[in-house]
Amino acid sequence: MTSNHPLRRADWFPVERSEHIAAGAVVQSMLDGQEIALWRADDGRLHAWENRCPHRSVRLTLGFVLEDQLVCRYHGWRYGTDGRCTHVPSTPAMSPPPAACVKAYACRESAGVVWVSLAQLPAGYPPVLGDLEACRSFTVDVSLDDAAAGLHRLGFVAEHAVVWRERADTAVLLLQPLDAATTVIHLFVERREAVPAGADVVTRRTAAIARIKPVQESLHA
Amino acid sequence: MHDVEELSAIDPAIANDWFAVAQCADVPDGQAAQRRLLQREVEIRRDAVSRLTATVAGDAHAPCAVREHCGHLFVCLGPEPKPLFELPEFDQPGRRFLYMGAIGIHTGGLRVVENFLDMAHFPFVHAHILGSEDATEVRPYEVELDARNELWARGCKFVQPMASAASDGAADVDYVYRVVNPFSPLLYKAPAGHVGGSDVIFLFVQPTEEDQCTVHFSISLFDGASSASEILAFQQTILGQDKPILENHVYKRLPLDARVEVPSQADAGSSTFRRWLRQIGLRWGVEPPLDSAPEALQLVVTDKRALTDDIVALTLRSPACGPLLPTTPGAHLDLHLPGGLVRQYSLCNGGSDEDDGTYAIAVKREPQSRGGSRAVHESIRVGDLLRVGMPKNNFRQVRTATRSLLIAGGIGITPLISMARDLQARAQDFHLHYFCRSDTQVAFREELDRELPGRWTLHAGLMPDATQAHVDALLQAADSATHCYSCGPGPLMQLVKARAMGQGWPSDRLHFEYFKSAGPVDTRGAPFDLKLARSGRTVSVASGQSIVDVLRSIDIAIDTNCEQGVCGTCLCMVVDGTPDHRDQYLSSGEKASNLQMLPCVSRSRTPSLTIDL
Numbered sequence: 001m002t003s004n005h006p007l008r009r010a011d012w013f014p015v016e017r018s019e020h021i022a023a024g025a026v027v028q029s030m031l032d033g034q035e036i037a038l039w040r041a042d043d044g045r046l047h048a049w050e051n052r053c054p055h056r057s058v059r060l061t062l063g064f065v066l067e068d069q070l071v072c073r074y075h076g077w078r079y080g081t082d083g084r085c086t087h088v089p090s091t092p093a094m095s096p097p098p099a100a101c102v103k104a105y106a107c108r109e110s111a112g113v114v115w116v117s118l119a120q121l122p123a124g125y126p127p128v129l130g131d132l133e134a135c136r137s138f139t140v141d142v143s144l145d146d147a148a149a150g151l152h153r154l155g156f157v158a159e160h161a162v163v164w165r166e167r168a169d170t171a172v173l174l175l176q177p178l179d180a181a182t183t184v185i186h187l188f189v190e191r192r193e194a195v196p197a198g199a200d201v202v203t204r205r206t207a208a209i210a211r212i213k214p215v216q217e218s219l220h221a
Numbered sequence: 222m223h224d225v226e227e228l229s230a231i232d233p234a235i236a237n238d239w240f241a242v243a244q245c246a247d248v249p250d251g252q253a254a255q256r257r258l259l260q261r262e263v264e265i266r267r268d269a270v271s272r273l274t275a276t277v278a279g280d281a282h283a284p285c286a287v288r289e290h291c292g293h294l295f296v297c298l299g300p301e302p303k304p305l306f307e308l309p310e311f312d313q314p315g316r317r318f319l320y321m322g323a324i325g326i327h328t329g330g331l332r333v334v335e336n337f338l339d340m341a342h343f344p345f346v347h348a349h350i351l352g353s354e355d356a357t358e359v360r361p362y363e364v365e366l367d368a369r370n371e372l373w374a375r376g377c378k379f380v381q382p383m384a385s386a387a388s389d390g391a392a393d394v395d396y397v398y399r400v401v402n403p404f405s406p407l408l409y410k411a412p413a414g415h416v417g418g419s420d421v422i423f424l425f426v427q428p429t430e431e432d433q434c435t436v437h438f439s440i441s442l443f444d445g446a447s448s449a450s451e452i453l454a455f456q457q458t459i460l461g462q463d464k465p466i467l468e469n470h471v472y473k474r475l476p477l478d479a480r481v482e483v484p485s486q487a488d489a490g491s492s493t494f495r496r497w498l499r500q501i502g503l504r505w506g507v508e509p510p511l512d513s514a515p516e517a518l519q520l521v522v523t524d525k526r527a528l529t530d531d532i533v534a535l536t537l538r539s540p541a542c543g544p545l546l547p548t549t550p551g552a553h554l555d556l557h558l559p560g561g562l563v564r565q566y567s568l569c570n571g572g573s574d575e576d577d578g579t580y581a582i583a584v585k586r587e588p589q590s591r592g593g594s595r596a597v598h599e600s601i602r603v604g605d606l607l608r609v610g611m612p613k614n615n616f617r618q619v620r621t622a623t624r625s626l627l628i629a630g631g632i633g634i635t636p637l638i639s640m641a642r643d644l645q646a647r648a649q650d651f652h653l654h655y656f657c658r659s660d661t662q663v664a665f666r667e668e669l670d671r672e673l674p675g676r677w678t679l680h681a682g683l684m685p686d687a688t689q690a691h692v693d694a695l696l697q698a699a700d701s702a703t704h705c706y707s708c709g710p711g712p713l714m715q716l717v718k719a720r721a722m723g724q725g726w727p728s729d730r731l732h733f734e735y736f737k738s739a740g741p742v743d744t745r746g747a748p749f750d751l752k753l754a755r756s757g758r759t760v761s762v763a764s765g766q767s768i769v770d771v772l773r774s775i776d777i778a779i780d781t782n783c784e785q786g787v788c789g790t791c792l793c794m795v796v797d798g799t800p801d802h803r804d805q806y807l808s809s810g811e812k813a814s815n816l817q818m819l820p821c822v823s824r825s826r827t828p829s830l831t832i833d834l
Contacts, residue, residue: 010541010543035471047547051471052471054482054483055482055483055484055485056335056470056482057470057471057472057476057481057482058466058469058470058471059469059470059471062465062466062469067620068620069620073345073346073466074342074345074346074466075339075341075342075345076344076345076354076357080549080617080620081547081549082546082547082548082549082552082612082614084549084613084614085483086617086620088485088487089341089344089345089354089357089358090340090341090357090358090359090485090486090487091358091359091485091486091487091816092357092358093358093810093811093814093816094485094486094811094814094816094817095789095792095807095808095811095817097483097484097485097792098613098615098789098790098792099480099483100483101611104546104547106543106544106546108544117543119541119543120516120518120546121518121519121520121539121540121541121543121545122539122541122543122544123541123542123543124541124542124543125543125544
């Protein structure tokens with residue numbers, strides 16, 4: 001899918017909701033078949049790394065955050081925010097090997113969503129969206145292209161390759177390609193100024209979920 | 222169902238090896254057991270008079286070799302079984318044999334063997350049992366591949382809070398690891414004060430698929446006090462801690478390509494293990510080699526402006542108009558310039574989210590330039606695409622430092638302004654001292670005044686004596702928590718280093734960034750034999766030749782950059798012998814440890830030197 005498509009690979013994709021990654025947390029996500037370790041340093045800055053320690057290829061999501069470093073669970077190797085190893089506990093007197101460097105992906109937060117690009121030089125920046133309220137996320141067993149085609153068929157409007165809106169209502173769908181045959185659809189509702197914030201959040205969320213249910217069923221079929 | 226028909230032949234590298242598939246008691250007289258081995262179904266039978274036979278399913282149920290040894294049933298699928306390993310200790314009177322079970326692990330069997338050979342994970346995976354975070358160092362140990370083709374690691378010592386079920390406190394434990402064939406390791410473990418002899422722990426791996434295995438875990442020991450269930454519980458705890466780690470290798474098959482995983486000195490056992498597997502040409506259960514070129518970026522020059530008469534600043538951006546990879550203060554870029562030159566320039570910005578779209582560098586025109594700075598000044602124009610290596614950092618800030626003294630000379634301001642900006646943003650205590658030959662050669666004056674008011678001092682046009690007095694006073698005034706960072710012309714950094722050492726500063730609080738060697742590198746010296754640990758090759762290095770030159774002459778690739786002993790790109794591990802350090806990259810403590818060296822300039826003090834290549 002996107003991996004054969006250099007332009008698409010340079011794009012930004014939603015991978016997680018910001019609120020799910022507290023300071024000090026490490027969370028696993030997936031984009032285009034690539035496992036990603038999302039972690040937030042104590043200073044609040046978010047990092048998206050290949051989920052693999054360069055020493056023994058163990059998933060970094062097993063590890064933990066130490067201030068502004070990510071520590072691998074297996075041997076305690078520490079990595080700084082630029083992905084480079086800063087400390088090897090088994091040989092504390094030596095400089096860490098310069099080759100020990102985790103691959104870092106570009107990541108940004110926008111509208112309460114974490115966006116990642118797998119390209120070294122991503123195409124621009126993630127789309128700027130209005131104030132969104134998260135409803136739920138669901139997985140469909142179709143490719144990103146098929147999910148997009150399905151949404152188009154059902155009358156949704158693409159504002160961006162992975163941002164789709166209801167024509168007549170407030171639902172916003174963000175598409176995360178997990179791999180070539182699986183897509184996660186993150187459902188949000190737009191918070192409109194006319195509606196007092198928080199007044200009827202549950203009602204609007206429930207209604208949006210009910211409206212989107214046929215979409216889910218149709219994409220599965 | 223597994224399709225037996227489509228199977229390829231058993232990898233010849235391991236076809237005639239013996240694999241443990243059960244404990245002896247699993248197949249009583251008159252019964253049979255089925256086991257999976259190397260993607261094949263094997264049936265083992267014991268007749269009424271205890272005679273063992275085994276057959277492989279498919280292929281007309283071909284018979285295969287089966288033997289009882291050291292409490293286990295071993296099977297060999299190949300036509301010419303190798304001799305089984307010898308372990309006379311097993312039959313010593315007073316020993317108990319405890320089989321602790323067959324445990325399925327969803328990872329390649331070679332990963333399990335490496336984990337078994339590894340002490341460095343004890344403090345993290347087996348915290349408070351086999352290690353603790355206050356004693357993480359793995360002391361050097363001896364590894365060899367012996368004449369019988371077994372791997373031995375001797376002299377392995379580790380401080381263990383609770384070395385065994387019988388342990389009553391922390392002990393310095395001696396290990397000897399022995400790998401009798403690629404899937405069959407065991408270890409001799411002698412806790413201090415232990416009477417009678419070593420415990421022998423077996424971790425025989427029955428590889429079922431390339432990425433799955435069953436592990437036969439057993440122990441032969443003299444411990445008369447602990448009950449079988451206590452010992453079992455102890456060992457199950459250990460294996461239970463290893464299992465989730467082992468099942469979370471991104472590559473479940475073992476990568477033998479040295480570029481995939483980066484070892485440390487503590488990995489001497491696994492480095493030798495992998496060398497062994499490469500030697501026998503093992504393919505099954507092994508990750509295929511990478512096909513990748515060194516990474517580089519193409520960036521566009523979006524701004525070029527003069528900071529002084531002889532310094533230009535360049536701003537580089539992504540041609541895709543997006544962000545660039547994050548860097549840390551002190552980082553530099555390798556700039557690939559017209560004419561094939563590669564030069565290193567520190568980033569003056571970096572670290573903050575606000576300017577994530579740019580890399581900023583400043584380049585001084587050097588009259589005695591070998592072409593690099595002239596190319597930047599004369600040939601590069603706004604709009605040009607430049608090839609740039611991934612950012613690197615050999616001049617890191619110590620994040621725990623509470624006070625920093627920054628001493629810049631001339632163009633050496635570039636990494637230090639980036640550090641100062643970061644320290645300012647993090648509200649850390651620091652002062653930047655900027656030594657310049659004259660007032661007209663001050664770069665970034667406006668930025669410094671605007672961003673760092675009161676946090677920087679200019680020292681322009683000082684005579685050498687005055688510079689020395691200033692540096693002395695600055696170093697004297699700093700307290701014992703201060704870290705000093707210096708970048709600038711060689712004489713200034715030599716001055717800072719000499720005065721600081723004279724005042725008793727420890728080398729771990731002194732940090733220098735060298736981009737140009739202090740002088741031409743002298744590669745003369747006594748000739749020596751260079752041994753390459755991974756390939757087993759030996760070559761001689763003559764006076765006037767560098768190790769890197771010699772390696773290239775025999776087609777061994779080694780990444781280099783400055784080839785003047787300053788950038789650290791070629792850093793390699795020393796396995797044996799004493800290097801003659803001639804670089805400016807390693808700290809004096811690192812040099813004294815003799816564990817690593819820079820082969821682009823350093824030589825050997827001993828007639829023979831072995832490096833991990």
